Amino acid sequence: MGTSDDRFQDIRDGVRALCAAFPDEYFRKIDEARGYPDAFVDALTKAGWLAALIPQEYGGSGLGLAEASVIMEEINRCGGNSGACHGQMYNMGTLLRHGSEAQKREFLPRIASGELRLQSMGVTEPTTGTDTTKLKTTAQRKGDRYVVNGQKVWISRVLHSELMILLARTTPFADVKRKSDGMSIFIVDLHQAIGKGLTVRPIANMVNHETNELFFDALEIPAENLIGEEGKGFKYILDGLNAERTLIAAECIGDGYWFIDRAAKYANERIVFDRPIGKNQGVQFPLAEAYIEVEAANLMRYRACELFDAHLPCGAEANMAKYLAAKASWEAANACLQTYGGFGFASEYDIERKFRETRLYQVAPISTNLILSYVAEHVLGLPRSF
Numbered sequence: 001m002g003t004s005d006d007r008f009q010d011i012r013d014g015v016r017a018l019c020a021a022f023p024d025e026y027f028r029k030i031d032e033a034r035g036y037p038d039a040f041v042d043a044l045t046k047a048g049w050l051a052a053l054i055p056q057e058y059g060g061s062g063l064g065l066a067e068a069s070v071i072m073e074e075i076n077r078c079g080g081n082s083g084a085c086h087g088q089m090y091n092m093g094t095l096l097r098h099g100s101e102a103q104k105r106e107f108l109p110r111i112a113s114g115e116l117r118l119q120s121m122g123v124t125e126p127t128t129g130t131d132t133t134k135l136k137t138t139a140q141r142k143g144d145r146y147v148v149n150g151q152k153v154w155i156s157r158v159l160h161s162e163l164m165i166l167l168a169r170t171t172p173f174a175d176v177k178r179k180s181d182g183m184s185i186f187i188v189d190l191h192q193a194i195g196k197g198l199t200v201r202p203i204a205n206m207v208n209h210e211t212n213e214l215f216f217d218a219l220e221i222p223a224e225n226l227i228g229e230e231g232k233g234f235k236y237i238l239d240g241l242n243a244e245r246t247l248i249a250a251e252c253i254g255d256g257y258w259f260i261d262r263a264a265k266y267a268n269e270r271i272v273f274d275r276p277i278g279k280n281q282g283v284q285f286p287l288a289e290a291y292i293e294v295e296a297a298n299l300m301r302y303r304a305c306e307l308f309d310a311h312l313p314c315g316a317e318a319n320m321a322k323y324l325a326a327k328a329s330w331e332a333a334n335a336c337l338q339t340y341g342g343f344g345f346a347s348e349y350d351i352e353r354k355f356r357e358t359r360l361y362q363v364a365p366i367s368t369n370l371i372l373s374y375v376a377e378h379v380l381g382l383p384r385s386f
């Protein structure tokens with residue numbers, strides 16, 4: 001299936017060639033075993049695809065967000081799931097934008113080569129959820145160290161990472177002027193931390209997504225692992241969200257095309273009442289509608305990339321791209337499952353796996369309601385509701 005806007009064909013060809021070695025059965029077996037696609041992620045890393053956004057001077061390929069988004073899109077469009085590795089592409093942005101030169105020299109080249117995986121970002125907490133500024137995990141300075149206490153939830157890929165970016169409160173909520181002040185970000189060496197103040201408890205969940213509860217009990221972090229200035233961590237995290245949202249939008253777009261492609265093929269082949277089911281408009285129309293919506297989301301994705309890569313404000317476009325794409329991929333998933341009828345529920349067709357995977361994007365990394373509230377407040381000028 002073609003689309004009206006297939007840019008960056010050379011990148012698409014490269015990622016598709018790599019993905020061809022990892023067919024449906026590969027991802028199906030990993031999903032059934034609740035395993036991790038080590039071989040796939042290794043191959044992507046060795047080929048340099050996950051280092052797309054790291055500047056060349058630090059060992060990456062220094063590509064723009066548009067190119068990076070096409071890499072993520074293609075992984076999902078080929079039947080895989082970028083969720084296993086997308087953190088490696090964008091978590092380093094915090095370090096790149098706000099780290100000291102010494103931190104960048106120490107970490108970025110080894111992240112680019114894959115020697116160090118910075119796959120994890122610890123923000124969400126069980127008692128405060130989306131209300132991030134109320135988070136309760138604290139990091140207290142004691143001499144040349146910070147001591148961390150608290151709890152996080154839904155922190156992904158911790159067990160497939162050497163490093164994690166951690167957001168914790170360094171000044172109590174009661175002592176700050178603005179609620180977004182007083183939080184800081186740290187780079188945590190997970191091999192040193194686990195078992196020495198950090199306990200990781202995996203969460204069984206609907207998707208094959210390695211995600212965990214984290215318990216911090218007097219975890220000591222060297223003070224030099226603070227990124228940027230103490231107290232500005234929340235702003236630093238926000239700075240990275242536009243890239244993250246746009247990349248996730250691209251993953252949804254990849255899923256959307258995958259579902260429509262599969263459904264259109266099946267609707268042409270499956271004969272019921274002596275004719276292909278795709279001859280019925282009741283089968284055609286939901287697929288046509290889903291295709292239209294994926295195409296529209298695709299345009300907004302490129303608009304967000306264009307602005308981001310030109311260093312222009314793109315908060316609204318990145319949020320809208322994520323909203324449209326997550327909705328479109330979910331509609332496409334639904335239409336595809338319906339087209340397959342009963343067979344859509346059988347694992348061997350991979351529809352039910354991708355159906356579960358794409359549903360996540362309406363909730364994480366940002367839920368749909370929060371995007372709507374962003375647009376209402378920041379684009380339409382409506383009063384803040386919370």
Ligand SMILES: Cc1cc2nc3c(=O)[nH]c(=O)nc-3n(C[C@H](O)[C@H](O)[C@H](O)COP(=O)(O)OP(=O)(O)OC[C@H]3O[C@@H](n4cnc5c(N)ncnc54)[C@H](O)[C@@H]3O)c2cc1C
Nearest residue numbers: 121122123124129130154155156209211364365367369386
């Ligand atoms: C598989 C998975 C992986 C994840 N990986 C990570 C990770 O690596 N790192 C990390 O930090 N987090 C991660 N998350 C957490 C994710 O970002 C949160 O689940 C998400 O931001 C929503 O927060 P919550 O679950 O606490 O929901 P809540 O904040 O409890 O909200 C529940 C529902 O209420 C709605 N809601 C809440 N407040 C409002 C309001 N004011 N107006 C309208 N609606 C509202 C929300 O939209 C949501 O639908 C992951 C989550 C999942 C499921």
